[in-house]
Amino acid sequence: MTGETKKQEKRDSILDAAEALFARHGYDGVTLRAIAKQAGVDVALANYHFGPKRDLFDAVLMRRAQILNSWRLQALEDVIAKAAPGAPTVEEIIRSYFEPVLKRSQVEQEGWKSYYALIAYVNNSPEWGGKLMTQFFDPLIQRFIEALRMALPAVPDKNLYWGYHCLSGALTLAFAQTGRIDHLSNGLCRSDDLSDACDYIVDFITAGFSQMDEAQ
């Protein structure tokens, strides 16, 4: 058991280092040597465990993707089940999308924060945003939009999709944690306090969707 743990130790430390560095500097801004140095490991070891650089990047993305998806899917299904046979409210649906990722205690750990920043980087990249995000998160998001469609039956799909665009943009920017809002608000808002941000964002986004119904 200790042997098994020991065996994975350096492998994991490479993933941790890669996660932190990719999140901050992007794929091309990070060298394998920088990752190895931060992990306290020789350069060649990354290649031994993960193959070429690009595969290491994918491994970092994969590691937490399922966990993250299960958090949100669980919350969404709970909300739907609780409201059955009727439809959940818009606010309940929106909350099920943000709270599982922004209000979880694990998120205080550095690893998840880095991972979120990495997701923000990927989602916003013209190079990978279209493909990679689709691959990982599409099923969940389709389910999520379907729930919104149930709650807002009179609203055209096009409005729902652009609404999701706004929602996704707000979450992505929150994930990035650039510190910009800190400076802009003179410290009133803190981009690293995701739990605090969550309530404000949920209210804002909920209003955006609710208005679609009233406008019909």
Add this chain to the structure above:
Amino acid sequence: MTGETKKQEKRDSILDAAEALFARHGYDGVTLRAIAKQAGVDVALANYHFGPKRDLFDAVLMRRAQILNSWRLQALEDVIAKAAPGAPTVEEIIRSYFEPVLKRSQVEQEGWKSYYALIAYVNNSPEWGGKLMTQFFDPLIQRFIEALRMALPAVPDKNLYWGYHCLSGALTLAFAQTGRIDHLSNGLCRSDDLSDACDYIVDFITAGFSQMDEAQ
């Protein structure tokens, strides 16, 4: 005159190439040789005109920053002046932030689209998002939030700033034009049709801010 134009020709083609490539691949994902090749120019010429790579990146950012700012500032001041001595509506303010950049005909040109994608890249980057965006766009944004404060006097600043966060995220993601919403909506929404996106986003964001007032 022709001489003067000719003189700037290669210099500008370097800026154009750098803009397009930086926008798609980020700062570290682009080599000076790739820029030079796309510009039809020798590698050393970029260094002659702009100095080190980083300065070229800044030059690309600078080139259109003033123009972009003046578009929006003009629209905002127009809206404020028209409503004086009262306050403009929330929708008018929001519209003055999006329309000047999303509904302008120049935006159909490839140059501006690349520039927008570049802004999205910078704004979302933990490395530069905090500093660079502040440097270029802070005065305008402070003025913009001030206008919102006039229109929503009962709303706490913290809500306004997080509202701006959502607004900025939605715009940033639209700028990035990743093609993600195209795939997600089965072609119903097109991420490269910024003019079409504008109306949906404006309605959504306006509702987000308006709800703050009602919640008081």
Add this chain to the structure above:
DNA sequence: CTACAATTTCAACAAATGTTGAATGCGTAA
């Protein structure tokens, strides 16, 4: 045309990059 300055190319540099194969260390089962 001539002379001079600005622009552009050429050739090359040292440093850094991803990757690889051989060598070494280490835990484990016989």
Add this chain to the structure above:
DNA sequence: TTACGCATTCAACATTTGTTGAAATTGTAG
């Protein structure tokens, strides 16, 4: 202990990187 397989390091590779100084070209004023 011995032998073996996995994990890790070492040393080195061929490329690619940003940058530079000298040469060549072009534009321009006298």
